[in-house]
Amino acid sequence: MNVLRRSAVTLAAVAVVGAAAVPSVAAGPSPSASPSLPSGLFGTSDPTYDGVWRQSLALLAQDTQGVTPAPSAVDWLSGQQCDDGAFAPFRASTATDCDARTPVDTNSTAAAVQALAALGGHDDAVDAALAWLKSVQNEDGGWGYSPGGASDANSTSVVIGALTATGTDPAKVSRGGESPYDALLAFALPCGQGDGAFAFQPDDDGKLTANADATAAGVLGALGKGLVTGPGEAAGDAECAGGGGRERAAANGAAYLTEALAKDGHLTSALAGAEDQPDYGNTADAVVALAAQGGAERAAEPLAWLEKNAGSWAKQSGPAAYAQLILAAHAAGADATDFGGTDLVKALNATGPSPAKKNEESDKESDDSPFGTWWYVGVFAVVGVGIGFLISNRKRQP
Template sequence: MPLRRRAALLATAASTLAALTALGGPAQAASADPAPTATGTATGTAAAAPAPTRADLYGAGDPTYDGVWRQSYAIRAVNRSGYFASTSAVGWLLAQQCADGGWPSYRPDTAKPCDPKTEDTNATGEAVDTLRAMSPGGASRQALDRGQAWLRTVQNADGGWSYNPGGPSDPDSTAIALGALGEDAAMKAGAKGRSPYEALRAFQFGCAAKAADRGAFGYPGTDGKLAPNAKATADALSGMAAANLTTYTETESAPPTPKAADCTADPKAYDTLDPHAAAFAAADWLAAQLRAGGGHLDAVTPGSDTPTPDYGTTADAAAALAVLRPADAKAAYTWLAANAGAWAKGNPAALAQLIFAADAVQGGRTLAGGADPVAQLIALGPAPTKRPTGAMTKADSDKGDASSSSTTWIIVGAVFVASAGAGILLSGRKRRRA
């Protein structure tokens, strides 16, 4: 941690602790909270919190496919924007957890046991990532530990993960799980002798691919063949960053660019890339796609043959590229700020993605027409509490270090897979189920 950040932490430690104590509910969400567990009961000696209701969920849209996802995104974005997310919002997320530790996309009746078939690695990974960012205690800490344990139990023998347990590994799910579990788990070999990192890297195109595709991460099509995919590439970059596989510490300059893989000299040059070099190769491919699109990415939505702007993946790409290719990340966010307001309005996950991208590139959060995504997001959920001026939590410090170009690149999100706008998000999630 840079000396100036250590000094700031020491200077604000007393006021932070006092502020957390005075805040009551929101402080509990950031530390040892008595929020509801998956069964709706409280832990510890504190009085039981009210059972979470539909009003504790961000957004008014149908949560069937993205309830846990968007709640996780919204809580993270609010906590990063000068607020403590409401304990009722955190309680809603905890109550969605199943008895075995996993999360489904949405659990409409938390009084009923989960159907294991509804649990998925993407919702679980994003919920875990959100709880981990809070430096939690109490029920939140227990939920985090159980979520990580569940992810380990559903890991495939090849080291990766599928959207629903039992399916073949895919890059997005593997990246989200890898980021939720952290560096040690990412590099630990599985049953087939391959680590989660190696499982993720198996989706990256190398010397055997066309030159224009090298560095990209591919997503398997219905025929099982990989095709270069911008979402998979952005998720892979974010997952590696979240797992601390590519960390640049104690330097005020941009991370050094590694020597590019030379396929002419070595036909297996991509096979031996370390995480640093693999990330740069992916960043170069993703940045090239943004440039080709004039600062944004396109996608073909279901039922259409015409490409349209893919706001969600563009936001993910901006955050993932903020340190490795800052100029391209800045150009992407500039495009988003001018064009993504209508797409994100009323969509908690989309607003959170814009907030993450703005933080990563250190750009202003105001969108075209003066819209404030933070204010819009807050209006869509239970009211948070404003943090006292100067108060800083450990999560704040970790976030600050992660978002600075002098340390490590920013993880968006979703992941999880964000994992996109109402249409793009849901189509992306359905793609992962296919």
Template sequence: MPLRRRAALVLAAVTSLTALTAPLALADTTPQAATGTAQAPAPPSRGDLYGTADPTYDGVWRQAYAEKAISTSGYVVGAAATRWLLAQQCADGGWPSYRADTAKACDPKTEDTNATGMALNALVVVRGAGTSEALERGQAWLRTVQNADGGWSYNPGGASDPDSTAIALGALGKDAAGTPNAKGKTSYAALRGFQFGCAAKAADRGAFGYPGTDGKLKANAKATADAINGLVQGHLTGYTYDKPSTTTPAAAPKPADCDTDAKAYDSLDANGAANAAADWLVAQLRAGGGHLNAVTPGADTPTPDYGTTADAVAALDGIGRSADAKAAADWLAADSAAWSKGNPAALAQLIMAGAGRTGAVDGPLQQLIALGPAATKRATGAMPGAEEKKDDSSSGSTTWIVVGVVFVASAGVGLLISGRKRRQG
């Protein structure tokens, strides 16, 4: 299977990125013609996008990720940011990585499940004109491109992979995850099909595998972190994703025992499967000295993998295992500044990995806010989703109040490979 990347942006080349827009007034700003007929509002500008780097491969991804990170950190993102994200949606409901000209119809071949899933994860708690309709169309599009085996590929028509299946499952939710498709297959079963069980060697059990060029699964940290996050985001594990590290863990599930039951992994529920995957991740973090490692394209030796380490921390937090994530979170806080500087998606990952840890997100959060439309501090005590506004799409209003929840993306060492497809060597 081809290894697709959303972007490879050399961070050392990034010099300075500044806030580009002022906050929009929460009012009807649709211009009126002299005759009194409402005119269509001007299309969103590049100034509404987080960051100034070329958005061709990751525009939608980084925008949605940034909105979620900011809104889960006590802020309401600028209205212009969500307007930009909504304008990127295609008529059939899907999102491509980026549409340079939103006045032109989308080429369906450019739409992908990862951009769509992340956009939906951001919009699911956005309150404002047009968001409910956008969510419905986006979720409907995901259902139409689901594979016969219940999973999803990055681009429709390809073989299912664990990362794409996880993000789609998270975007559609618990009910959809257990609903059979036309072939009688569920997305939950498709995702679990990538998890190694008793038939695998002991070192791989619990991990989620990514298909190699030979079609065989290989235990993969990115796939494993994404699978846990997808199960949590889809509300299958019983945990609340809004504040992962403050979640009260349920009783620890009984580990699968292959010595007494050759199908022990098959009988795990979603929480048990997520914790089995977490056990494998924790072992990889410890083996790496508190972080994960990867071989980046063109390199011969492993180097620290900041992005997947951040995803792993968020995954562990998401199932109430913050204690197991602490060493990796501390490593990220101490060593990730150069990797994340000026990179919206990377900064968002650090914010997600630091959620709930006092002071852990302050620096990355302020850097991220400075890279896009101005954000406003949420009222003390208000929670994401509390500022719900009526969906008034017929009034011409451009009122937006944006809030979000957490999920995962990936990035490489010294460069952003936001693609869901960068793999360990």
């Protein structure tokens, strides 16, 4: 969800000029700073506003491809957590705990939850993060980027993904009698006004405006899906239709994305004062949403566009971009190791610490055995006439 990171930068900029609702980032490195990067972190660019986010996406992408991440990469992510369970985008030093000036946020926390839950072995960290997310849920059932901030479609959706990734039913996580789904559906536009799109959040006048990236996020959230998902059940033509419920909202959102992608095969970035240009990250997010809602075929055209055009963007942008493309390929059932001629998995791995060897755990178990290798050889020699043994140590598949 590309807009999440943009929101982080935008909100941080607002905080610098004095918006009291957003935690100040004055205590942290400035956007132009080049903090010393730890060895476990993916990427070489300034992680001030996206360190935890890009690390979480990278680990999730590796996991979908059966790659065991480097322990240092996982330790870096878990080590960023505050004692209360929250995550900030980046903490240059974790020698002391977070305080009121630490810019913790729901997006970083929810992404970290999804990554740590997928990898396993981090129950305490995941539980603490979930408890923090529940503690900052808004009265409308949703979440804003910063705790206490107005709810938005993207933040609410990424938290829904964290809840479902941990086996928590979002419908049962309520505040003021409202669930995350209630909050999310409040951002869904009817067919006659926004062609089924989701808005990011209301403007100052309470008006909702269609937003493609918020729609991609909203489709996944309405389906109860997280950042990682496979192809959904194949559906018919994407058309906006009346009716209520989150499945209908997801289908309408998919119809809007299909229409938005129809002309060029990609979404467009419209930044003030700049010419429109392809938005690779949001297009990748749209692929995930379309595949989740209506099957791989629905996402085929934008996926093909990404395969043809996104390689140079990912190379320039770094680990989060490679991860987004891998997650898009995974959602649409495509081969991430041959994505328009690029091995996305190899490229992602090269931006961070080398993955753990696949047989590392089994080798360790063998080395730690109190009996030793030759004891097993003796046993097999005695028992093994005519008997075969198949020892399997398979990594969990997503």
